[in-house]
Amino acid sequence: MMRMLGRTVLVLAVLVAPLRAADIFVNNVGGDDLFDGSQETSAGSGGPVRSLRKALLVARSGDRIVLANTGEPYRESISLLAANHCGNAIDTFVIDGRGATLDGSVSVPEDAWEHFSEHVFRFRPQRSAYQQLFLDGRPALRHRVDKASGQRPDLGPLEWYLHEGHIYFRVEPGRLPAQYPLTYAGMQTGITLYHVHDVAIVDLVVQGFQLDGINAHDGVRGCYLSGITCRGNGRSGVTVAGSSRVQMQDCLLGDNGESQLRVEGLAIASLIDCELLPNTAPAFVRPSGRLFIDGRRQD
Numbered sequence: 001m002m003r004m005l006g007r008t009v010l011v012l013a014v015l016v017a018p019l020r021a022a023d024i025f026v027n028n029v030g031g032d033d034l035f036d037g038s039q040e041t042s043a044g045s046g047g048p049v050r051s052l053r054k055a056l057l058v059a060r061s062g063d064r065i066v067l068a069n070t071g072e073p074y075r076e077s078i079s080l081l082a083a084n085h086c087g088n089a090i091d092t093f094v095i096d097g098r099g100a101t102l103d104g105s106v107s108v109p110e111d112a113w114e115h116f117s118e119h120v121f122r123f124r125p126q127r128s129a130y131q132q133l134f135l136d137g138r139p140a141l142r143h144r145v146d147k148a149s150g151q152r153p154d155l156g157p158l159e160w161y162l163h164e165g166h167i168y169f170r171v172e173p174g175r176l177p178a179q180y181p182l183t184y185a186g187m188q189t190g191i192t193l194y195h196v197h198d199v200a201i202v203d204l205v206v207q208g209f210q211l212d213g214i215n216a217h218d219g220v221r222g223c224y225l226s227g228i229t230c231r232g233n234g235r236s237g238v239t240v241a242g243s244s245r246v247q248m249q250d251c252l253l254g255d256n257g258e259s260q261l262r263v264e265g266l267a268i269a270s271l272i273d274c275e276l277l278p279n280t281a282p283a284f285v286r287p288s289g290r291l292f293i294d295g296r297r298q299d
């Protein structure tokens with residue numbers, strides 16, 4: 001009887017013990033979403049998947065998603081949700097970017113432009129509350145409409161502003177907008193985190209999204225961002241909101257539209273050795289919540 005009881009306890013212990021983590025490999029050039037992601041190179045059905053979305057579908061608690069840095073941006077928007085996208089008692093759930101780029105920008109259709117005045121043209125993006133315009137993959141020089149007076153800025157060549165849902169862009173003499181490699185923020189948020197815990201995102205560039213590069217929406221705890229660059233996003237590079245708790249180390253935030261970092265609600269963000277560039281917007285906006293930079297609370 002005692003032997004049978006001991007055997008039952010052992011079986012139960014095995015059943016409830018967390019599974020060891022697996023690596024899931026992603027390659028947006030050589031991968032295929034018909035593969036299972038178990039191998040870094042193609043080997044039957046065990047090669048890398050092509051998209052982060054597929055990797056998240058097959059991922060389980062504590063797994064590590066490893067991106068190949070192919071030089072070609074990953075053009076998708078992803079969400080990490082509770083259950084399968086959390087860490088466990090043994091392993092943190094990890095997205096390891098290996099220096100790759102997650103890019104939400106899309107090309108401006110040639111027929112979207114309409115002439116406004118002299119050398120200035122405009123088009124209406126699908127999402128217009130926040131926006132970014134990119135020239136040859138880099139944020140173009142932006143001016144802002146005066147909120148108090150409504151006065152529009154005078155644009156120089158290759159400069160732009162956002163007004164009443166339109167992007168206004170000034171071309172060089174003798175040229176048209178379609179002659180430039182122009183893109184804008186087409187996807188809404190790069191990475192959304194919602195009610196996840198024990199998650200790490202490392203060594204990744206997140207750019208060109210209409211709202212935020214990374215948004216810890218609510219209920220996030222034990223989240224660690226390391227070596228992240230968030231640039232050229234319409235509102236913020238990183239937003240920490242709701243009751244989320246996020247730690248950031250060695251991250252760079254710049255060229256974002258309204259703030260480099262946003263903290264709100266009951267959220268807490270702790271930054272160590274991070275650089276917030278106040279070049280296009282304030283380094284941080286904190287309507288509520290708490291923010292600590294290198295151990296100092298920011299009031």
